[in-house]
Amino acid sequence: MDHLIDYVEKNHDRYLSELFEFLRIPSISGDPNRRDDVLKAAHWLAAHLGGIGMENVQVFPTTGNPMVYADWLHAAGKPTLLVYGHYDVQPVDPLELWTTPPFEPSVRDENLYARGSSDDKGQLFIHLKGVEAYLKNGRGLPVNVKFIFEGEEEIGSVHLEGFVREKKDLLKANFVLISDSAMFAYDFPSICYGLRGLSYMQVEVTGPNKDLHSGTFGGAVHNPLQALAEIIASLHDKNGKVTVKGFYDDVIPLTRKERDSFKRLPRKDSAFAKELGVKQLWGEKGYTTLERLWGRPTLEVNGMWGGFTGEGAKTVLPSKAFAKISMRLVPGQDPDKVAKLFEKHVKAIVPKSVTVSVEKLHGGKPALTPIDSDAVKAAYEALRKAWWKKPVYMREGGSIPIVVEFQQTLKAPTVLLGFGLPDENAHAPDEHLNLKNFFKGIETSVYFFDELASMTWKG
Amino acid sequence: MDHLIDYVEKNHDRYLSELFEFLRIPSISGDPNRRDDVLKAAHWLAAHLGGIGMENVQVFPTTGNPMVYADWLHAAGKPTLLVYGHYDVQPVDPLELWTTPPFEPSVRDENLYARGSSDDKGQLFIHLKGVEAYLKNGRGLPVNVKFIFEGEEEIGSVHLEGFVREKKDLLKANFVLISDSAMFAYDFPSICYGLRGLSYMQVEVTGPNKDLHSGTFGGAVHNPLQALAEIIASLHDKNGKVTVKGFYDDVIPLTRKERDSFKRLPRKDSAFAKELGVKQLWGEKGYTTLERLWGRPTLEVNGMWGGFTGEGAKTVLPSKAFAKISMRLVPGQDPDKVAKLFEKHVKAIVPKSVTVSVEKLHGGKPALTPIDSDAVKAAYEALRKAWWKKPVYMREGGSIPIVVEFQQTLKAPTVLLGFGLPDENAHAPDEHLNLKNFFKGIETSVYFFDELASMTWKG
Numbered sequence: 001m002d003h004l005i006d007y008v009e010k011n012h013d014r015y016l017s018e019l020f021e022f023l024r025i026p027s028i029s030g031d032p033n034r035r036d037d038v039l040k041a042a043h044w045l046a047a048h049l050g051g052i053g054m055e056n057v058q059v060f061p062t063t064g065n066p067m068v069y070a071d072w073l074h075a076a077g078k079p080t081l082l083v084y085g086h087y088d089v090q091p092v093d094p095l096e097l098w099t100t101p102p103f104e105p106s107v108r109d110e111n112l113y114a115r116g117s118s119d120d121k122g123q124l125f126i127h128l129k130g131v132e133a134y135l136k137n138g139r140g141l142p143v144n145v146k147f148i149f150e151g152e153e154e155i156g157s158v159h160l161e162g163f164v165r166e167k168k169d170l171l172k173a174n175f176v177l178i179s180d181s182a183m184f185a186y187d188f189p190s191i192c193y194g195l196r197g198l199s200y201m202q203v204e205v206t207g208p209n210k211d212l213h214s215g216t217f218g219g220a221v222h223n224p225l226q227a228l229a230e231i232i233a234s235l236h237d238k239n240g241k242v243t244v245k246g247f248y249d250d251v252i253p254l255t256r257k258e259r260d261s262f263k264r265l266p267r268k269d270s271a272f273a274k275e276l277g278v279k280q281l282w283g284e285k286g287y288t289t290l291e292r293l294w295g296r297p298t299l300e301v302n303g304m305w306g307g308f309t310g311e312g313a314k315t316v317l318p319s320k321a322f323a324k325i326s327m328r329l330v331p332g333q334d335p336d337k338v339a340k341l342f343e344k345h346v347k348a349i350v351p352k353s354v355t356v357s358v359e360k361l362h363g364g365k366p367a368l369t370p371i372d373s374d375a376v377k378a379a380y381e382a383l384r385k386a387w388w389k390k391p392v393y394m395r396e397g398g399s400i401p402i403v404v405e406f407q408q409t410l411k412a413p414t415v416l417l418g419f420g421l422p423d424e425n426a427h428a429p430d431e432h433l434n435l436k437n438f439f440k441g442i443e444t445s446v447y448f449f450d451e452l453a454s455m456t457w458k459g
Numbered sequence: 460m461d462h463l464i465d466y467v468e469k470n471h472d473r474y475l476s477e478l479f480e481f482l483r484i485p486s487i488s489g490d491p492n493r494r495d496d497v498l499k500a501a502h503w504l505a506a507h508l509g510g511i512g513m514e515n516v517q518v519f520p521t522t523g524n525p526m527v528y529a530d531w532l533h534a535a536g537k538p539t540l541l542v543y544g545h546y547d548v549q550p551v552d553p554l555e556l557w558t559t560p561p562f563e564p565s566v567r568d569e570n571l572y573a574r575g576s577s578d579d580k581g582q583l584f585i586h587l588k589g590v591e592a593y594l595k596n597g598r599g600l601p602v603n604v605k606f607i608f609e610g611e612e613e614i615g616s617v618h619l620e621g622f623v624r625e626k627k628d629l630l631k632a633n634f635v636l637i638s639d640s641a642m643f644a645y646d647f648p649s650i651c652y653g654l655r656g657l658s659y660m661q662v663e664v665t666g667p668n669k670d671l672h673s674g675t676f677g678g679a680v681h682n683p684l685q686a687l688a689e690i691i692a693s694l695h696d697k698n699g700k701v702t703v704k705g706f707y708d709d710v711i712p713l714t715r716k717e718r719d720s721f722k723r724l725p726r727k728d729s730a731f732a733k734e735l736g737v738k739q740l741w742g743e744k745g746y747t748t749l750e751r752l753w754g755r756p757t758l759e760v761n762g763m764w765g766g767f768t769g770e771g772a773k774t775v776l777p778s779k780a781f782a783k784i785s786m787r788l789v790p791g792q793d794p795d796k797v798a799k800l801f802e803k804h805v806k807a808i809v810p811k812s813v814t815v816s817v818e819k820l821h822g823g824k825p826a827l828t829p830i831d832s833d834a835v836k837a838a839y840e841a842l843r844k845a846w847w848k849k850p851v852y853m854r855e856g857g858s859i860p861i862v863v864e865f866q867q868t869l870k871a872p873t874v875l876l877g878f879g880l881p882d883e884n885a886h887a888p889d890e891h892l893n894l895k896n897f898f899k900g901i902e903t904s905v906y907f908f909d910e911l912a913s914m915t916w917k918g
Contacts, residue, residue, distance in 0.1 A: 196674060200772040209736030215655060215857025218787050219757030220731075220748045222741035225782075226695070226760050232685060233692035272679075277668025282681035282812040289679045298678030301685050302775050307762035308783060313659040313821040315785060315857070316761055323684075324767060326774060328677050353741040362772040398674025398774070 004133045004446050011129075012439060016112070018048070019125050020105040022087075023114040029065060029088035029155045038151050041087045041121075042066045045149055052128055053135030054147065060167075062159040065151030069170070072131070073144045078453050079374075080144035082173035082412065084402065085124025085180060086153035089116035090427050097429035110435050117433040119426040123179040123419050124149060126438065130445025142453030146173055153180075160402055164409050175375040175452065176406045181418030182426075183437070184265055184394050189383040189444070192416035193376050194294065194395035195403055197329035197366035199339040200302070202359045203228070203346060205321045214317040221317065222353035225306050228321040231346060231356070235299055235325075239285040242299045242327070244338075244345045252332035254295040257371070261393045262290040294395035297338075298328045324361070328397065335363030367403045369413040374455040379415045382447035386440045417444065463592045463905050470588075471898055475571070477507070478584050479564045481546075482573040488524060488547035488614045497610050500546045500580075501525045504608055511587055512594030513606065519626075521618040524610030528629070531590070532603045537912050538833075539603035541632035541871065543861065544583025544639060545612035548575035549886045556888035569894050576892040578885040582638040582878050583608060585897065589904025601912030605632055612639075619861055623868050634834040634911065635865045640877030641885075642896070643724055643853050648842035648903070651875035652835050653753065653854035654862055656788035656825035658798040659761070661818045662687070662805060664780045673776040681812035683780040684765050690815070691782060693808060694758055698744040701758045701786070703797075703804045711791035713754040716830070720852045721749040753854035756797075757787045783820070787856065794822030826862045828872040833914040838874045841906035845899045876903065 027041035028034040042059055045068045050057045054070035065088060073080070092102040092115050100106040102115035112122065127147075134141045148171060152158050164171060183190040207224035208217070237243050254262075269289055273281050283292040292298070306321035308314035327338055343358040350356040369376055371393055383391035396416070403414045419441035425431045486500035487493040501518055504527045509516045513529035524547060532539070551561040551574050559565040561574035571581065586606075593600045607630060611617050623630060642649040666683035667676070696702050713721075728748055732740050742751040751757070765780035767773035786797055802817040809815040828835055830852055842850035855875070862873045878900035884890045 198674070198774070200774070207737060212735070213857060214759045214761055214785060215657070215787060216855070217735075217752070218759040218785075218856060219751040219755060220740055220742050221735055221737060222739075223760055225763045226691060229688040229691035229760065229763070232688035236685070276671070276676075276680055278666060278680060278812060279814075280681075280811040281679055282810075283679050292678040293676070296678060300673045300677040300774075300776055301682055301688065301766065302673055302773060303766035303768045303777075304684045304688070304780065305764045305768040307760065309762045309764040309781070313783065313785070314761060315657070315659070315759075317759055318762075321763065322768070324772065326673060326677075326772070328674055351741075352739040353737060355738075396675070397677060398672060 001447070001450060004137060005443055007133050007137055008129070008439070008442050008446060015129055015442070019122060022121050022125065023105045023116050024103050026103045027088050027116070027151065028091050029152050030091050038065050038088055042068050042151055045087050046070070048128060049147060052132035054131065060163070062163065064159050067163055068149040069147065071144070071146040072135070072141055074140050075142060075144045075453065078143045079174040080146065080172065081449070081452060082146045082148060082171055082176045082406070082410070083127045084148050084176060084178045086120045086150050087124070088151040088154050089121065090119065090154050092429070094429065099430055102431070107435070111432040112435055112438065113430060113432045115431050117431055118420040118424045119431065120153065120180045122433040122438060123441070126179055126419060126441040127177070127445045129442045130449065133446050134449065142449050145449070146171060157402060161405050164405055168409055171410060173410055173412050176410070176412045176414040177417060177448070178403070178414060179417050179419055179441070181396065181416050182420040182422045182424070183418055184392050186421055186434070189387040189389065189391040190394050190418060191376055191379045191383065191391055192394050192396055192418060193369045193371055194331065195367040195399055196297070196397055197333065197335050197404070198326055198362065198364045198399050199329065199335045199342065199360065200324070200326040200362040201339060201342055202361050203231070203323045203325060204357045205231070206319060206355045207353070208317070208319050211319050212317040214315040217317050222351065223317055224321040224354050225318060227351060227354040228304070228306070228323055231349060232301055232304070232323060232325070234349060240283050242297065244299070244342050246341045247297065247338065250332040250334065250337070251297060251330055254291060258295065258393070259291060262288065262294065265290060265392055265394070293397040295330055297330050297333060300326050300328070302326050329366045331366045331368040333366060335365060339363060364399045364401050365404045367407055367414065369415060373413055375413055375415045375452070378448055378451035378455055379417055381451045382444045385447045386443035460906065460909060463596060464902055466592050466596055467588070467898070467901050467905060474588055474901070478581060481580050481584065482564045482575050483562050485562045486547050486575070486610065487550050488611050489550050497524050497547055501527050501610055504546050505529070507587060508606060511591035513590065519622070521622065523618050526622055527608040528606065530603070530605040531594070531600055533599050534601060534603045534912070537602045538633040539605065539631065540908070540911060541605045541607060541630055541635045541865070541869070542586050543607050543635060543637045544586070545579050545609045546583070547610040547613050548580065549578065549613050551888070553888065558889055561890070566894065570891040571894055571897065572889060572891045574890050576890055577879040577883045578890065579612065579639045581892040581897060582900070585638060585878060585900040586636070586904045588901045589908065592905050593908065601908050604908070605630060616861060620864050623864055627868055630869060632869055632871050635869070635871045635873040636876060636907070637862070637873060638876050638878055638900070640855065640875050641879040641881045641883070642877050643851050645880055645893070648846040648848065648850040649853050649877060650835055650838045650842065650850055651853050651855055651877060652828045652830055653790065654826040654858055655756070655856055656792065656794055656863070657785055657821065657823040657858050658788060658794040658801065658819065659783070659785040659821040660798060660801055661820050662690070662782045662784060663816045664690070665778060665814045667776070667778050670778050671776040673774040676776050680776065681810065682776055683813050684777060686810060686813040687763070687765070687780040687782055690805060690808065691760055691763070699742050700744070701756065703758070703801050705800045706756065706797065709791040709793065709796070710756060710789055713750060717754065717852070718750060721747065721753065724749060724851055724853070752856040754789055756789050756792060759785050759787070761785050788825045790825045790827040792825060794824060798822060823858045823860050824863045826866055826873065828874060832872055834872055834874045834911070837907055837910035837914055838876055840910045841903045844906045845902035
């Protein structure tokens with residue numbers, strides 16, 4: 001392994017100049033005028049995959065942007081790893097807030113500045129260089145590797161789900177590796193092993209059959225805005241627990257090991273509150289902030305509206321009131337089941353003076369790759385060796401739909417190895433990637449393939 | 460008096476043809492293209508006032524539409540009555556829903572159809588004909604009469620308040636009479652003696668200092684939409700009482716006589732609920748629907764908004780949430796004081812996890828002309844004589860700002876003698892006025908002047 005790590009260290013400059021080429025292509029999927037650039041990035045990536053020794057390189061067209069695929073499958077009897085990433089990038093507005101132009105990569109203070117440096121060209125490039133280290137040094141890879149890169153992640157991965165289902169056999173793998181997220185903090189090599197799921201609902205409360213004058217009718221008919229506020233207020237108890245009946249029934253509790261591990265992470269409530277501009281944090285009693293965010297299901301009002309919302313004073317008692325309410329789910333919970341519990345609960349508590357309708361707008365399952373699974377263990381060892389320190393376990397409060405798709409269609413657990421940092425402006429001006437993390441990332445990639453190959457594994 | 464009533468009865472046809480002329484002028488104040496027609500209506504009215512024998516006729520220009528004034532002040536030692544009305548009308552859209560064109564008056568089934576027939580050309584015309592009956596029959600009026608008609612009522616009476624203050628001496632009167640509203644129901648001659656006031660507030664709840672991703676942050680920070688819902692839900696107790704501290708302190712309770720009088724009115728909760736399309740009415744326990752609407756202060760949410768309100772599912776935890784909340788006030792309550800109580804209360808109950816700001820947008824005092832005051836007694840007798848039955852006392856749940864202005868600037872109590880009906884489409888297509896009410900209205904006007912003159916009055 002030392003041999004490979006030496007190789008990585010000697011090639012830092014070349015890695016950067018190659019990545020600069022990739023970053024110079026303005027592959028903004030959200031801008032129809034950049035269609036040619038998006039295609040250019042796909043083909044640049046395909047050519048590069050061929051160049052490092054990957055085989056079976058293919059650019060699959062979709063009705064949107066193409067999927068870029070490549071594999072190397074000569075590690076007989078060893079597991080197969082699917083590496084996912086995306087070669088499209090976010091728009092760059094407001095352009096005037098960039099210190100240097102977004103598509104002219106520039107290094108300042110140990111950071112590489114460019115749109116896509118962190119999200120996700122720089123991070124996916126890490127694993128290309130990890131693979132290259134093996135293939136350019138006269139040895140094969142210790143595991144079988146497949147790459148799949150899409151060009152629509154920043155516009156909702158429109159064609160990815162269909163593609164994964166259609167190409168299920170081609171993409172078949174034992175593990176999935178994604179580097180498209182952030183480490184917990186600088187110098188905290190991190191493994192993200194869990195994501196929350198989602199049930200997103202819309203609630204419509206109807207009072208009188210038309211908008212009324214609030215002077216003429218106010219006080220004799222239940223105002224649907226008030227009724228909606230009463231419903232929403234009742235969805236949490238005084239301890240911050242969600243009151244929806246049965247909501248917590250299927251929750252797999254955080255283990256003692258997980259809670260202990262989260263507690264060791266350097267997150268101060270006071271600093272977090274200050275960063276968010278609030279005097280006091282809020283949440284479910286009995287849990288720390290990280291436990292609330294990563295390991296507990298929650299209920300959020302995402303939108304609420306009705307009546308007069310313009311300038312000034314209009315005395316209306318509206319006919320209808322609306323809210324968008326989403327529940328974040330943790331492992332064990334099922335989005336459809338929770339959506340039904342929510343609907344049932346709201347219909348049970350609605351007063352007779354109004355009517356309510358509930359619609360499910362969107363759902364996604366939670367994802368969890370157990371800490372003691374082979375993939376997580378391999379990631380742990382790889383990080384430890386590259387960083388010379390113990391990695392931390394983390395989860396994400398949000399959802400990444402493709403992780404669930406891989407889990408469901410490929411039956412493959414996913415490890416999220418993020419090499420970005422939380423403040424690297426992934427979707428904002430001056431996006432950057434820390435160079436230490438970039439180079440350490442390549443070393444981690446090299447170690448990871450090796451560790452995965454040595455895990456006890458029944459193929 | 461019989462002599463005058465005979466005169467009225469003999470002139471029905473002429474009254475209608477004169478009113479038709481007035482109604483044919485499309486004096487829509489909300490339509491800048493109708494400016495000439497609005498002016499035409501003002502001058503038609505001025506000419507008509509002169510024609511019936513009123514004196515000192517003046518058309519006062521404003522930077523908007525003019526005020527039309529006239530008086531007859533020869534009843535030495537007798538009270539002075541100011542009659543207010545408006546000669547502008549609502550827009551007519553949607554035009555295709557009119558059975559006959561809005562500015563071509565047409566009689567069908569004992570109703571006169573035209574824009575302005577009920578609101579307010581037809582109703583103000585009633586008092587012109589009441590005055591005419593005296594002045595055209597060789598006798599003077601038994602009281603002093605002043606008319607003031609504006610042309611901006613349908614666009615918020617923009618210049619009326621300033622005009623009343625500026626022309627305080629010209630408009631000085633002991634009583635004010637307004638016919639611009641509806642009777643309780645058909646065949647229920649009605650006196651409206653009270654209006655609710657208003658304190659209209661805007662509430663802004665701030666949580667985090669920017670919009671957050673509800674997955675990444677949901678559950679660890681108090682969602683301002685939820686906090687706003689909790690605040691709003693807490694503003695009523697389980698008996699429908701407003702919880703704002705001190706809210707009811709200054710309320711002058713309904714008297715036994717008033718409550719008895721309201722109870723005799725034919726208003727069925729079941730029919731009212733059906734009309735509004737609700738299964739069940741709602742309101743403050745211990746009061747009937749009419750008491751809630753007319754005699755009790757209330758609190759209404761007029762608008763509420765925040766977060767994502769478009770189509771679909773966006774997972775935002777917003778920084779801010781807003782509500783427009785108005786309180787209807789009854790006699791005894793002061794809008795400024797109630798606004799302060801509201802602000803104090805909301806600031807006292809807001810949790811530490813969010814901040815709140817409260818702004819007063821608008822306010823208006825309640826108005827009450829006691830049932831046993833001379834003006835109300837005169838109106839009662841006049842209605843009884845014209846209709847041959849006992850009138851009913853009613854209040855309005857809404858506010859009419861000009862009534863408060865007359866009360867404050869002129870120190871004159873107002874009687875609201877409405878001759879419209881609640882279902883006459885005042886602001887909708889096919890506006891109409893019941894002809895029986897129109898002719899009975901003129902008789903009422905004749906009797907009212909006479910009754911007012913005979914009241915014990917200390918000028």
